[in-house]
Amino acid sequence: MKSFRLSKDNTPHLTSFIHRYLNGDPVLSSFYNNSPTLEGIKKQIQEKKFSDHNRDVLHKTLLVQYSGITLPEPVKINLNLLLDKNTFTITTGHQPNFCTGPLYVLIKIAYIIKLSKLLNEKLTDFHFVPVYWMNSEDHDKEELNHFYIENKKISWDTDQVGPFGEFNTEGLKTFFENISETFPAQANNIKWVSDFYLSSKNVAEGMRKIINYLFGEDGLIIIDGNSKELKKNFENPILEELENSVTYKHVLAQNKILSEFVEPPVNPREINLFLNDTNFRERIVLNGEEFHVFNSKIKFTHDEIKKVLINNPEKFSPNVLLRPLYQEMVLPNIVFAGGVNEITYWFQLKNLFNHFNIPFPVLMVRNSFTLMNSKINGYLEKHEIPIEKIFPTTEIKNYFIEKNTSFQHFLEDEKKDLILIYERIRNVMIKYDKNLVRTVEGEKLKTLDSLVHFEKKARKVWENHNQSVLIELDEIANWIYPEKILQERKFNFLSHTEITPLELCKELIKNTEPFDYRHIVLEFEN
Known part of the structure; x- marks a missing residue:
């Protein structure tokens, strides 16, 4: 494949705020800890403390989560390296979108793999392990239950509710068979995706198998935050969230400052937690002296909810603002990589991290791709x-x-001639009555408007004679920017029939440049 990088001015996904961050604007320094540079990462390593106990819990949790899955040798090596005090993680996160969702999910993962490899080459006293945080607790079914093969939306209509990662995969055999009939060119790839889901008890397990197949040989570790063992290490922040609305207070204060530079993407709630259970994930709200669970009749006194937390911490699920803190408390993490919108909401969280004395990770903006x-x-x-x-x-x-x-x-020449003619007419008419100048000017504008009308007519005739060309130009635009969004934010990897998914992932890793933020165009060669 050929690779091209657009200039920074032509790079479509970077906002002016993110440009300022990447360029090291000192005015923004209060919103983050260390800069997105190699030197910033070196400083982060010195600040990150992660106990042997937490490493042991993490290692054991991952072994349980990977049980029954064939582990490539690089994954085995990285799992064991996590027990080493000199090992740190490079993390990205996303929900377990059905069939991986849009391509940028894989682009995120390719980015952290390439960054980990680069750091392992440059900082040889340490080990760096790429980690995909699978947010299986997300319950937004309408966002997660579909994917696009080019502009064709493929939806999995299921009555199941609750955390999407816990949805069972029964009945998907016929679903995938129908897709194969519609897209015969991708039948082989649809088959192995189908096999992974049908051999899994739920969506999260199926997603783990798919991502492990695509990136396991690159040593990617997949972690599911929906874990009792991991949430035991997060009990104190959960309790403080329930008792003191700690996220609300700190994020609200930070938003006031951040809003001078960019609109904060997420508004905090008084309690940024869900109650998580089988087929159920709903917000916890404070109602007087009691905790109520939204859209249900469930309620707790303070003592009752504290008892649930002690006995079943896995029932508490952090929302988008509290999840980053949870992630950084249970991983030896130094870098979080994400897209522009994702990184922007992290800038709301620095005060919250300071409150709990947790090092705020280096924030890296992932690469962005268009495939031709x-x-x-x-x-x-x-x-x-x-x-x-x-x-x-x-x-x-x-x-x-x-x-x-x-x-x-x-x-153009005719317009100039007309303007000169009307100027001469104006000079004649003003001798008789200066009020006639207004009439002359009005007639001049009418005549010039007629020329614009002639141009539109001529352009329309040209377009009618060149319809086939214009159709092809529209096809280019619709492929590059479907529905006016970046291609990577819509098309699934199954949209690309000229390369196998494994080869595609290798190309994404190969062409990723962690410290170069220009948009990348990959061309399949004719």
């Missing part, structure tokens, strides 16, 4: 559209028309 198949490449070559002109996609058609027609100079 041979058909789209052919169109680009045919119409001589350079890669650097593909963003914004709204300009692809305009670029081609301007390059191949003279509409941008349409009747």
Whole structure:
């Protein structure tokens, strides 16, 4: 595959706020700990403390979570390395989207694998292990139960509710058989995805098998935060959240400062916890002196909920603002990598981390990719559209028309001549009555408007004669920016038929550059 990097100015996914962060703007320094640089990571290593006890709990938990799954040798090695005090994790996180969801889920993972490899080469006194945090407790079924093969939405309609990772996989055999019939070019890949799900008790296990298949040889560790053992190490923050609304207070205070630079993505709740149980995940709310569970009749006194926490910490599930703290307390983590929106909400959390005396990780903005198949490449070559002109996609058609027609100079000389003619008329009419100047100006504007109308007519005729070209230009735009979002945020890996999923993941890792934030375009060669 060919690889191209767009210029920073043409990189579509970076906001001005994130640009300032990546460029080290000192005004933003209060929102994070160490900078997203090699030097920042070195400092983070010195600050991160993680006990032998916590390493042992982590190791045992992972062995249980991986039980029944064939482990590639690099995974076995990294699991054991986690017991070493000089081993640190490089983490990204995401929900177990059905069939992995949009491609950026795999791009995230490729990023932490490449960064871990780079750090292992440069900082040889330490070990760095890539970790995918699978947030299986997420219960937003409508967000997670579908994926897209190109622009075709494939949805798994199920009556199951609660944490999506706990959904059982019964009945999926027919579902996958139907997909294979619709997309015969991907039948083999759909088959192994299907096999992983059908051999699993739930979605989370199926996702673990898929990701392990794609990235296990790269040593990726997959951890599910839905764990009683891990949440035992998070009991104190859970209790303080229940008793003192600690997240609400600290995030609200930080949001006031952050809002001067960017709109805070997430609003904190008074209690940022869910009650998690079989087929059930609902918010905990404080109602007077009692804790109520939203959309249910469940309620607790203070003593009752504290008893539940002591006996069953796994029943408490942190929301999007509290989960990062949980993650950093149960992992020897020094770097968290994510997309622009994800990294932005982490900037809301520095005060919360300070409160619990937990080192705030280095925040790295993952790479972003667009994949170009041979058909789209052919169109680009045919119409001589350079890669650097593909963003914004709204300009692809305009670029081609301007390059191949003279509409941008349409009747330009005639416009100049008319303006001069009306200037002479104005000079004549003003001798008789200066009020006639207004009439002359009005007529001039009408005439110039007529030329604009002529241009539109001529352009319409040209477009009618070049419909096939314009259709191809639209096809380019719809492939690169489907429904006006980045391709990686919509298309599943099954959209790319010219390469196997394993080869695709290798290419993502190969072309990832952890400290280069320009958008990457990968071309399948014709």
